[in-house]
Amino acid sequence: MSRRARQKVPVLHRRELVVYAPFSPICNCNLQYFIQLSTLVQGCQAYLPSLSLPSLLTVRTLDEFELALDHRFGMALSDQSSGRLYGEYNALRMFLHDLCCLLCRTNYLKSKLLRCARRHRPLESDAQALVVFTNLKLLLDTVVGQIVSLETNWYTFLYRYPHKTEGMLRLLINEARIHPDEHWNRLHYVSFSNFHNLGVGRWLDDRLTDHFVQ
Numbered sequence: 001m002s003r004r005a006r007q008k009v010p011v012l013h014r015r016e017l018v019v020y021a022p023f024s025p026i027c028n029c030n031l032q033y034f035i036q037l038s039t040l041v042q043g044c045q046a047y048l049p050s051l052s053l054p055s056l057l058t059v060r061t062l063d064e065f066e067l068a069l070d071h072r073f074g075m076a077l078s079d080q081s082s083g084r085l086y087g088e089y090n091a092l093r094m095f096l097h098d099l100c101c102l103l104c105r106t107n108y109l110k111s112k113l114l115r116c117a118r119r120h121r122p123l124e125s126d127a128q129a130l131v132v133f134t135n136l137k138l139l140l141d142t143v144v145g146q147i148v149s150l151e152t153n154w155y156t157f158l159y160r161y162p163h164k165t166e167g168m169l170r171l172l173i174n175e176a177r178i179h180p181d182e183h184w185n186r187l188h189y190v191s192f193s194n195f196h197n198l199g200v201g202r203w204l205d206d207r208l209t210d211h212f213v214q
Contacts, residue, residue: 015120022054026125030116034125037109037132040102047099048072056132065142073146077157079164086168089154096147103140106133
């Protein structure tokens with residue numbers, strides 16, 4: 001008997017089918033993963049309201065996702081931009097980062113669902129789930145590209161309009177002076193008072209210099 005013949009062949013089970021819209025009837029063995037997939041899409045809707053589970057049941061294109069992300073997270077950068085532009089940029093970057101982290105769960109759910117799918121006869125719902133996973137992976141790639149584009153445009157803007165950069169920097173410094181003893185979550189030993197001397201053409205505080213040198 002060959003090695004392949006000796007390999008254990010999975011035994012197909014015949015569990016009941018359950019209804020879970022908008023999918024076709026699904027096997028009860030992987031119902032939990034369909035529910036988690038639906039919850040994942042609902043979570044993504046908080047960042048991208050135009051996204052919906054029914055719309056992901058058909059193959060989507062990169063252009064469609066890029067258009068949706070540009071509409072939701074597009075940022076106009078010009079010499080006439082507000083002095084508080086940094087806050088808008090940082091908020092958009094954090095939104096995109098959180099959406100990216102959420103979409104990274106796609107591969108884990110896909111592997112779990114496929115493992116169960118091998119244990120029952122082929123179902124239309126399994127194929128539908130694969131289409132959703134493919135679309136979510138495409139969306140993830142688009143979000144990563146959007147983050148890169150956002151950061152590239154931001155740094156280009158800072159370089160192209162130094163007077164705007166200086167204005168935003170001075171605004172941040174002034175706001176930091178309101179709470180000089182407040183600390184950063186990531187750098188507990190650095191307080192806003194260490195930014196007191198920060199400015200265009202000014203020396204950095206020794207504590208800030210030591211941190212970035214290290």
